[in-house]
Amino acid sequence: MRIAVENVAWSVRDVTIIEKIDALFEPGSFTGLLGPNGSGKTTLLNVIAGLRKPTYGTVRADAQVVHTLSGRDRARRIALVEQHAHTGLELRVREVVELGRVPHQGMFGGSQHASVADAMKLARIEHLAGRSWQTLSGGERQRTQLARALAQQPSLLLLDEPTNHLDLGHQLDFLETVRGLGVTTVAALHDLELAAAYCDRLVVLKAGRIVSSGTVDEVLTADLLDEVYGVRATVTPHPSTGRPHLTWHGTTGALHA
Amino acid sequence: MSTARPVAAVRAPVPVGLAVLVVVLVLSMGLGLRVGSVSAPWETVFEVVARRLRLGSPDVTVIDDQIIWQLRMPRVLAAAAVGAALGIVGAVLQSLTRNDLADPYLLGVSAGATVGAVSVIVLGVSIAGVVGTAALTLAAFVGALAALAMVLVLAVGRSGALPPSRAVLAGIIVSQICAAFTSFVVLKSGQQDAPRRVLSWTLGSFGGVRWGHAVLLLVVATVAVVAVLFFSRHLDAFAFGDTAARSLGVPTERVRWALLVGTALVVATMVAFTGAIGFVGLVVPHIIRLIFGPGHLGLLPLSALGGACLMVLSDTLARSVMPGQEIPVGVITAAIGAPVFALLLRRDAARS
Incomplete structure (x- = not known):
């Protein structure tokens, strides 16, 4: 599915959170959404997901305008993995994954669908199926939510800082898994190294506007890092992968200016 | 690594629970028909019920028929209806507000009904010439609706949104x-x-329930239970909160309006006829969840059946424990419900 964000703005109580957002997500691509805290990444993901109606502009999934789709139709096309998934209920992993079938089911659920087993296999949590959600580690919870999202059989996968609270090994593991899926993915990421290593394209937000977008090489430049994050860095091509490699030299002081 | 951690708790299968609770409910109702100021043998209970249901024409004395069919039967049916409604409404509200302490009186309907009842009992207010028990019922119902209206006025946002946190606080205020x-x-x-x-x-x-009331309560409870069952999967989707539910395609705002207001109307009806009987709606869903797990396709019907069983047994005790005197049924529901709940809570705590 090809997602086109056209001149989108969203504001709440006259405060504009994001504006003039234009972006194109090609089928099968993996796009990283970068930007400092409060730059509007989560808001943009929610607008793309159809959970917030843009105050201006539209988001199109192929020919259709996302916010005019019914909730059910939307949830069959677009799946979202939130930053924090919390429940007090004694749910099992399989039951959490089965929630992904809700947009496909009737009122009383339905027979077991193969996509639940497939999703657990893809997210590599088959061995956890009978476990209680409450006993899972952070990495296992994130994978379970990914499997739930995949059980929706979406054409677009939205991930909101999916690698937060994961150790390095689990961060790489998670992003490798997602890349291997081949589903169009937009992921808000904090870690620029990870973004450089796993994304096809990057979109960088600052104060609710896009300041740069394009391929990883085009976007990740020393000037951009200075402008957006207020940090000094050297960007060199990695000797073996050729992807941009970042070396930090400290802040420019712009954060407190 | 995974073997070192506690695996999920063992759950009882839902179909078994449904079957067991149906049997327990039928037995409780039979007991309710048998026991009272005058105890009837099981045989007489069967004969009276069989004759009334035209399953045969056994010889039945008029007095037995009067006591069992005219006095006790509506009472037992009403208790089952109110218990089922309170049980299922409690389950719905706990899920919808993601609040373990939510009970059917969350939105102020019981307090509002009490104002109506007090107006009649103490102040002797009469509504459109209706007097006696009917006036009490009507006033309690009007009071409950007025309280609900006030809660909605306080809680509903400009855009028509009814967030659960605000609804709960408005309920407390009212x-x-x-x-x-x-x-x-x-x-x-x-x-x-x-x-x-x-x-x-x-x-x-x-105590005051007659056949007419029982039929009305049964109809309301049945409609409520069936209607709520249609929301099973939607309620499941609320497990991870509002945004998660919406991302799964659930129209959360509409579902919440329908369920909060719909269940409040059901509870208002129940309270008007029988008073605000506590504990059933709070405790039964928790007990069911601890035994059968949180899936609503099982939780909702099991909570209805469990509530019905608890209420029928409580009412039977209420009119048989102290000869010649009735104990308020709310006292019994708390006296039975709290220890059972405490036991399960400790079982759960011992595992974690």
Whole structure:
């Protein structure tokens, strides 16, 4: 599915959170959404997901305008993995994954669908199926939510800082898994190294506007890092992968200016 | 690594639970028909019910028929209906607000109903010439609806949104205002037995229930249970909160409106006829969840059946424990419900 964000703005109580957002997500691509805290990444993901109606502009999934789709139709096309998934209920992993079938089911659920087993296999949590959600580690919870999202059989996968609270090994593991899926993915990421290593394209937000977008090489430049994050860095091509490699030299002081 | 951690708790299968609770409910209702100021043998109970259901024409004395069919049967049916409604409404509200302490009286309907009841009991207010028990019922129902209306006025946002946190707080505000009014009126009234009469109304009773009331309560409870079952999967989707539910395609705002207001109307009807019987709606869903797990396709019907069983047994005890005197049914539901809940809570705590 090809997602086109056209001149989108969203504001709440006259405060504009994001504006003039234009972006194109090609089928099968993996796009990283970068930007400092409060730059509007989560808001943009929610607008793309159809959970917030843009105050201006539209988001199109192929020919259709996302916010005019019914909730059910939307949830069959677009799946979202939130930053924090919390429940007090004694749910099992399989039951959490089965929630992904809700947009496909009737009122009383339905027979077991193969996509639940497939999703657990893809997210590599088959061995956890009978476990209680409450006993899972952070990495296992994130994978379970990914499997739930995949059980929706979406054409677009939205991930909101999916690698937060994961150790390095689990961060790489998670992003490798997602890349291997081949589903169009937009992921808000904090870690620029990870973004450089796993994304096809990057979109960088600052104060609710896009300041740069394009391929990883085009976007990740020393000037951009200075402008957006207020940090000094050297960007060199990695000797073996050729992807941009970042070396930090400290802040420019712009954060407190 | 995974073997070192506790695996999910063992759950009882839902179909077994449904079957067991149906049997327990039928037995409880039979017991309810048998026991009372005059105890009838099982045989007589069967004969009276069989004759009335035209399953045969056994010889039945008029007095047995009067006691079992005309007095006890509506009472037992009403208790089952109210218990089922309170059980299922409690389950729905706990899920919808993601609040373990939510009970059917969350939105102030019981406090509002009490204001209505007090107005009739103490102040002798009459509505459109209706008097006696009917006036009490009508006033309680009107009070409950007024309280619900106030809660909605306080809680609904400009865009029509009804967030659960605000609904709960508005419920507390309205309940407190109603409680202040009730206390003031009761304490300032010259009638010596006013506090006792109001307290016993508040704790609930099925004493005044006749066939007409029982049929009405049964219809309302049945409609409520069936309607709520249609929301099973939607309620499941609320497990991870509002945004998660919406991302799964659930129209959360509409579902919440329908369920919060719909269940409040059901509870208002129940409270008007029988008083605000506590504990069933709070405790039964928790007990069911601890035994059968949180899936609503099982939780909702099991909570309805469990509530019905608890209520029928409580009412039977209420009119048989102390000969010649009735104990308010709310006292019994708390006395049975709390220890059972405590036991399960400890079982759960011992595992974690």
